[in-house]
Amino acid sequence: MFQSLLKATGVHKSFAGVHALKGVDLDIRKGEIHCLAGENGCGKSTLIKIISGVYQPDAGTIEFDGKALARITPIDAIMLGIQVIYQDFSVFSNLTVMENLALNSELAQKRRLVNWKRMREIAREAVAKINFEVDLDAPVSSLSVAQKQMVAICRALMFNARLIIMDEPTTALTRKEVQALFDIILKLKAQGISILFVSHKLNEVFEISERFTIFRNGELVKTGETRELDSNKFTYYMTGREFAPQQFVPEQVSKEPLLEVRNLTAKGFFEDVSFALHAGEIVGVTGLLDSGRSELALALFGVRPADSGEIRLKGRKTDIRRPRDAVRGKLGLVPEDRLSEGLFLPRSIEDNLVIAEVDRLAGPLSVIDRTKRRDEIRRLVDEFKIATPDPKNACQTLSGGNQQRVVLGKWLACNLDVLVLSGPTVGVDIGSKHDIHEILQNLARGGMGILIISDDLPEILENCSRVLVLKSGRIRKEMDTRDADERLILSHMM
Amino acid sequence: MRQWLRRLTRRNEPYIFLVLLALCLLIEVRSGQFFTANNLVDIASAMVVPGLFALGIYMVIVSGGIDVSFPALASLTSYATTKYLLDAGYTGGIWLPMAMSLVMGAALGAVNGVFIGFFGLPAMIVTLGTSSVFKGLMQGALNSVQLAVIPEGMRQFGTDALFVATNPVSGLSSRMPVSFLIFAAVVLLVFFLMRYTYFGRGIYAMGGNEVSAHRAGFHTRRTKFFLYVIVGMIASAAGLIRTCMMQQNHPTNMLGMEMNIIAGVVLGGTAITGGAGSVTGCMLGTLLIVIVENSMILIGIPTVWKSVFVGALIVIGTGVSAMQVVRANRLAANRNLTQEAAKA
């Protein structure tokens, strides 16, 4: 009754002795939305690359539309109708939308000369398929992330796609954009196209998929109907661990605020923002992407200083014009894009951990005291359970969750009073997310004041005692999280 | 029409063109000699060699690479050609020397191409290395000295004029060299290559994102290899033309030109990070540098202040156009966002 479009059976793959896939199965039916989930390193990406012809399996079979595939190349896969939309979309941001759309098909036909008129025709046809309205002559660099993704989707659709694999497509999208993407996915499904949706975000899996498959450590853990799944089971399948929800309850909240913000304004981003943060408390700030929430974080840390208003740290008015001022006032920031803003990826984990406290580690003549530095690094690696064989390795060798721990570790090494986190668990898998929340809650209990800026509402509800909702740059509502739920917060956000 | 204008403001060329125009007017005001037939011919003639080099380096930079070996490559091939033909007592026309130079240029370019394209080594390191090797071959193996005389056919080619422009007031006359035709042909060829072939679009794609270019089906290694071969050929042609026009071969004459050439190309809007740039911009940028270098006396800048002025002009020129482009792009991005918001 259900026809399989793609059926992988007993697939094995090893890389230089590492057994990445240990005999996994995957069954995708015609016209279904199938979710493939699993933590980082579980083998999802490897399987995708095997299906799309980038890797060859060591053992096992793959059938597509009833025919066994043997040793296919990426081009073969495309010809069969298998399209992958990578996390980075594989678009050329320096070229126009038109060229991005038309290049692949022109190359597939082995053309040597460019016909710009034909290119425009191809591009027009491609965007028409999903009614995507865009200036074909705009460079892709001027598009939003969501629009770039649409370009990638349109491009995939041009080859009579039958299976579209989306590798964590929602990572960089706002809530609204995710909704728009889901609409497109449903449209594609209606056209009989199967979608393999790779994600580790629970709510998305529930919302969009009909069936799911979960991998852990290169093995198939569970496959079935999504409606039989619930949050606890999902987390258990993913991590093999059970997590009790840990609702944060502030214990000792100071009377005097650690951080007090009065009428803070950054023109064009946010206006007249006032709030207070006490020791021992975790306060959430949420809002849509354009609500000014990210800019508020940058203003508090002095990256993009506010135009007017005042910031008081421990009751003292502090003028924060640059990050150094913030650090002096014992305020730290874990930025939204930890990859570009919070870490020196090619440098070692050690260097990243101690960079903010170089002054403290320096002996006379500003020379770093090596013994002190070594002890400090050992302490931090242990305390934050950073999973690395050697702290001398480059930061980019770590998984997202571990990178985030390095960023946290870096700041905690400075004995801060106030820590501002912007999207602290974006792109982090469930296990690490849980650990990071635990760290934050412990820090608050230890007397730190923490401000979490996030649009992940379950995260805010679980960890914060109060939440501020920003809309169009102004605080619309301040709520006690005990009186709030997701729907209520959302209603203030929109 | 409005859209066309808007698109134009997002490009770098109009700004660099304005800077260029302002400079020309300044020279005219200061000397009264800029817009004279002979001066314009002088500039066209001074543009030939730097212009050829710039076309080559423009393609390399768009691909995300860099080449600092082209002056050494041009010196070596032009010296070897001239020396060999002199010793052989060659008396024919320009075709044989040109063919010899191009073959050698292709071979030396292929050396760069193999290391950069097929072995994937960083272009900067490779070309710094080959630059030394080429210089070494010329000075060591070929024992280079200044060649005061060049074969007659080459001399003829270098001094032949398409036309002679004479200034009716001062009586000064300047020759438009025949080699300008070669330069013009290469401009058209590179323009066609970069805009109307998938080889050229592959160079742009590679400069934008090499991994994606490979995934999209470009033969990135092969493209890089042939790119450096072509650049070697263009450079060797430029070297030979320089020798013919000077009617002598100074082996060290072109060494050190790379910095100003690269500056001109970047000034013309070619992104040093790769992926963006146009032949028009590249030529405008190079023209700006050539005019500046050859007009310091006309403007009346004291010799000791010359490098300060040239440097400042490069910084200002690049800065002004880059800033304008950033602003235009930000406006465009905002427009996209508001459009989207309006839709939602």
Add this chain to the structure above:
Amino acid sequence: MRKLLALLLAAALTLSLGAALAQENWEIVVVPKDASNPWFVRMKVGVDEYAKETGLNLYQKGTPEIDATLQAQLVQDLIAQGVDAICVVPVNPESLEPVLKQAMDAGIVVIAHEGASLTNVNYDIEAFSNSGYGAFIMDNLAEAMGGEGLYTTMVAHVTNASHNEWADGGVARQKEAYPNMTLLEAEPRVESEDNGDVAYNKAKELFKKYPDLKGIMGTSSYDAPGIARAIEELGLQGKVFTSGTGMPAANKAILDSGIVKSLTLWDPALAGKAMAALAVKVLKGEEITAPVDLGVEGYTALTFKAGSDKVLEGQGWVVITKDNVDSFGF
């Protein structure tokens, strides 16, 4: 006492007799930068000629290529060989110092050329003083210009010490000897960057901007040929003039065609002769006091460079015209 005195006298006589006898056998070697460079081939011509004229055991010996290490080895070999005098044109003066010290310690007379910074030498000969050479270029330019008109000077770089001293010397000479000539005050010194193409383009610019300009004094050997190319192309032959340093063979064409009337240079053959002559003087034990007459053209009134008791400067410049351009062999 008297016996002792007689004995000493006899000894002295014997010694001086021995010295006189040895004069026939003095072995003097000239070490150039290398053996094949036309410049030093020309030097060898002078050295061989001088050996024939004087009957000295004098010869030139060079390394196959210009290389400071090879040159030092060659000098060491000559020390071991026990020659009487070494005349050297150092590739790298600093790196040659220790070897020259060995030579001096071994009692060998050391004469250098174009090595004014050397300390381990008896004397260093420079063909001319910088200001003297500049004046000489000016004389040639003035002759071509007919002693009147507007002129300017060209150097490789305004930071190049010797070129600027030449140019200064030229300007000083004009002020003193050619009252009808005037320096272009707006552009008194332009740069050719030691590049013939730049010299050509700068000259074109100068002629465009200053229609009255009648002459350019070149210094670098790339200047005059580049300026000549501009003169030819702009159709200014016979109206504007240039002179400056230039190699004969490289500039035969512009001299023959008359675009350039004369170029200036110093002749390595004469420098070679002068070194040998000075070596003989030192070996003979003659006192060297300025002005020194070595009996070589241009080296008949050498004077010490200001502040030095080792560096001797001559008037060893020569003029190259279309009549003698073929006689140099380089």
